[in-house]
Amino acid sequence: MFSNDDLWNAIDILAKNNHMSPSGLARASGLDPTTFNKSKRKSKYGQPRWLSFDTLAKVLKQTNTTLTEFANYIENPI
Numbered sequence: 680m681f682s683n684d685d686l687w688n689a690i691d692i693l694a695k696n697n698h699m700s701p702s703g704l705a706r707a708s709g710l711d712p713t714t715f716n717k718s719k720r721k722s723k724y725g726q727p728r729w730l731s732f733d734t735l736a737k738v739l740k741q742t743n744t745t746l747t748e749f750a751n752y753i754e755n756p757i
Contacts, residue, residue: 688756690730692757693738
């Protein structure tokens with residue numbers, strides 16, 4: 680199993696591996712540039728915010744990354 684922090688770390692790795700910042704990755708994927716800001720990774724009450732599958736699908740499509748490759752970033756962060 681993985682944590683919310685593991686998922687966000689994988690987004691950061693994916694952005695870096697594609698020579699982008701997290702906000703650049705969001706923008707390139709057709710999302711609001713603030714989507715992946717660190718301040719949006721938890722609610723104002725400290726509850727973890729999880730990515731929707733729709734958001735993840737847009738990012739994976741934009742970066743030509745498979746779900747298996749993304750899962751590897753979660754399980755084996757670089």
